[in-house]
Amino acid sequence: MTEKDAVQALVPKSLLGLETSGFDLDKLLAWAQSKGLTLLSALAILLIGLWLAKRLSRALERVMTRASMEVTLRGFLRNIAYAAMVVVVGVATLQQIGVPMTSVLAVLGAAGLAIGLALKDSLSNIASGVMLIVLRPFRAGDHVQAAGVEGTVEQIRVFQTRLRTIDNRVIVLPNSLITTAAIVNFTANPKRRIDLTVGVGYDDDLKTAKDTLLNLAKAHANVLQDPAPEVLVTALAESSVNLELRAWVKTANLMRTRSDLVEGIRNELIGKGLNIPYPQRDLHVYHHDADGRPIAELLTKSIADDGDVPAPVPAGKPKP
Secondary structure, three states, X not given: OOHHHHHHHHOOHHHHHHHHHOOOHHHHHHHHHHHHHHHHHHHHHHHHHHXXXXXXXXXXXHHHHHOOOOHHHHHHHHHHHHHHHHHHHHHHHHHHHOOOHHHHHHHHHHHHHHHHHHOHHHHHHHHHHHHHHHHOOOOOOOEEEEXXXXXXXXXXXXXXXXXXXXXXXXXXXXXXXXXXXXXXXOOOOOEEEEEEEEEEOOOOOHHHHHXXXXXXXXXXXXXXXXXXXXXXEEEEOOOOEEEEEEEEEEHHHHHHHHHHHHHHHHHHHHHOOOOOOOOOXXXXXXXXXXXXXXXXXXXXXXXXXXXXXXXXXXXXXXXX
């Protein structure tokens, strides 16, 4: 049995009439023989290429892990590398089939332009996410203030960044808002300085006040001695002479040490008889009657005996 007879046996009899209407079965078989290997090779390139892309991306992640690269940057670079390899495999598959590359590139360019215009805000977040991941102004676990929001960084994604506030709220910020505003990283350095402004009275001994603040800082276990703490006179304010205590601590001990110093300063200054003045103002109030006479004059007249205080003479009228 020839190949033509075998195909005729498989094809329904209702379709056999196509040969008489211009359908050439020999041409179909010749096309299948010539293109079959091409299609199989293209399919093989696609499957093997995707398998290799996945294996290579995992190998790249292992290399970055051994290099102690940050988790966020590691995942981002792995995804970028995998996407680039998938594009290369797709182009190679289409080229094997015989699709002209100029047409493919033209279609991809037009589609990319349309998608870019439709997703410009999302692409802005992606670009900002790439900047945050590559430049790394902060990392996961840092306590930062970004776009007017303060919290601990939990995760940096391509589109968004997750922060957790001190009171355990989760805030999700678009990356474009973060890169266009000031970023304050409170935990970037291992040491921070505490600045406490303390006011004492003008009649108090400044040397005693300065020594009290300095000794209190030196006695605290969390205050570092290098750099050494210091006390400066910073201002002659309206109600007080302002002193500033500057003490360096480890970043993790900042809040607790600050609270201890504030409490200790209050107790030590009061214990040594020094004043912690608060703003005061003397207020003088003057009341007037409807005709402009001071209220004190009316009160004096009301408590005086009849005839003791002469009645006021209206303006323009001669005295009796």
